[in-house]
Structure formats: C-alpha cells, structure tokens
Amino acid sequence: MNVTNPVRPHHRLTRLAGLALCAVLCSMLAAAPAVAEKGDRSKPIEIQADTSGTTDLLNQVSRFNGHVVITQGTLVIKADRVEIRQTPDGYYLASAWGNAAAQVSFRQKRDDVDEYIEGRADRVEFDGKADLLRMIGRGTVRRTQGARTLDEITGALITWNNATEQFSAQSGATAASSADSRVRAVLSPRAASQAASQPAR
Numbered sequence: 001m002n003v004t005n006p007v008r009p010h011h012r013l014t015r016l017a018g019l020a021l022c023a024v025l026c027s028m029l030a031a032a033p034a035v036a037e038k039g040d041r042s043k044p045i046e047i048q049a050d051t052s053g054t055t056d057l058l059n060q061v062s063r064f065n066g067h068v069v070i071t072q073g074t075l076v077i078k079a080d081r082v083e084i085r086q087t088p089d090g091y092y093l094a095s096a097w098g099n100a101a102a103q104v105s106f107r108q109k110r111d112d113v114d115e116y117i118e119g120r121a122d123r124v125e126f127d128g129k130a131d132l133l134r135m136i137g138r139g140t141v142r143r144t145q146g147a148r149t150l151d152e153i154t155g156a157l158i159t160w161n162n163a164t165e166q167f168s169a170q171s172g173a174t175a176a177s178s179a180d181s182r183v184r185a186v187l188s189p190r191a192a193s194q195a196a197s198q199p200a201r
Contacts, residue, residue, distance in 0.1 A: 040073030040108065060086035068096070074109035074116075078102070079124070091129040098122050103138065110143070115150065118142045121158070133160040141167070155183040 047053075051066030062084045070077040079096035086092055098104045103120040110117060122137030135141065139158040143151040155169030172181040 040075050043073035045070065045072045075106065076108075077104070077106045079104045087129065089129070092126070093128065094126040096124045104135075115143055115145045118144055119158075131162040133162070134158070139169070149186070150188045151186065153183075153185045156181060 047064065047068065047070050049064045049066050049068045053062070053064045055062045063081065064083075065081045068077075068079045068082050070082075077096065080099040080102070082094065082096045084092060084094045096104045098121070103122055104124045105118070105120045106124070107116055107118045109115070119135055119139070119141040121135035121139040123135075125134045125136065126132070127134075135158040137156065138154075139156065140152065140154045141158055142149050153167060153169050156172030157170040159168045159170075160166075161168070169183045169185070171183045
C-alpha cells in the first residue's frame with residue numbers, strides 16, 4: 001500500500017515524511033567533515049519544498065520537489081529535488097539534483113572558527129552503508145572565511161569518505177580533456193599557531 005502526503009508550497013512537510021528525511025539527514029550530517037559545527041546535530045531539521053513531497057511506505061522511498069531547502073542549525077542544503085531510499089538492511093541512500101539554473105548546494109559553519117565549508121555539484125549522493133558522500137558533475141568544495149576562499153577543490157567527482165576522513169577528486173576524463181574537466185586544488189598554508197596545535201598524523 002502506498003501512502004502519499006502532498007506538500008503545499010513552502011509549508012513544512014508532514015511529520016511522517018519529515019521523520020524519514022530527518023533520519024537520513026542526521027546520517028548525512030554525520031558524514032560531513034569532522035570540522036563541521038558540532039552543535040548542529042542537536043538542532044531541529046526543517047524541510048521546505050515548493051511543489052510536492054511524497055512518502056511511499058511500502059517501498060521506503062520519500063521524494064521532495066521544487067526548490068527544496070533543508071536547514072539544521074548552520075547547515076543549509078538547497079536542491080531542485082531530493083529522493084531518499086531505505087534499504088532492506090536499514091541503511092539510507094539519498095540523492096539530490098540541481099537543475100539548469102542552479103546546482104545542489106550546501107553550506108555549514110566549521111566548529112570553533114569563523115569559517116564555512118561550502119559545496120556545489122550537479123548531483124549529490126549519500127550512501128549510508130559505505131559512509132560515502134559523492135558530489136557528481138562540476139563539483140566544488142571550498143573552505144571560506146568571510147568573502148575569502150581559503151581552500152578549494154574541484155572535479156567531476158568529489159568523494160568524502162567519512163570512515164577514513166579523506167576527500168578524493170576525479171576528473172571528467174575524456175580523449176579531448178579541457179581545463180574545466182581537470183581536478184584542481186588550491187590550498188592555503190596553515191598559520192604556525194594552527195600547525196603547532198594540530199596533533200601529528
């Protein structure tokens with residue numbers, strides 16, 4: 001039996017759909033880099049969508065469409081549409097898509113410093129079982145301070161592995177590759193005080 005819960009423009013989602021998305025977003029937030037604002041995890045999650053939201057209990061799928069905005073504390077995720085699936089073994093698979101006008105975007109404050117982590121991609125996928133966050137298609141992740149970009153990595157595929165706490169980036173490899181398809185990283189040197197306070201790895 002399918003259960004469908006429509007979402008009216010800019011209204012909060014029904015409790016059932018909200019709880020389903022809440023569970024996966026908590027998992028996605030846990031998969032964000034360890035430097036993310038710790039206090040965000042205890043904040044309420046709010047989801048808004050312009051067009052629709054449905055929850056299919058039989059197939060364990062929730063979908064949200066039309067300028068979807070998800071907020072939890074300092075974390076803000078924006079997408080054109082979002083789909084969340086729960087696997088039979090209880091893990092979540094989530095996908096968010098942008099559109100021709102705007103990519104999927106996220107922004108979150110770093111813990112204890114006046115800096116933010118910002119990212120954009122055509123599509124973002126979360127695999128709860130593998131503990132991986134993938135930014136697919138023209139992906140960019142930045143560490144910013146005010147209007148200044150401190151670090152930036154771009155690539156056709158950027159993957160965050162929560163288990164190993166590592167980013168990886170891949171190009172859109174083609175026979176006629178262009179500058180836009182190459183992996184690119186710009187890294188700012190750490191201040192001496194920062195380097196001294198960080199444990200050796």
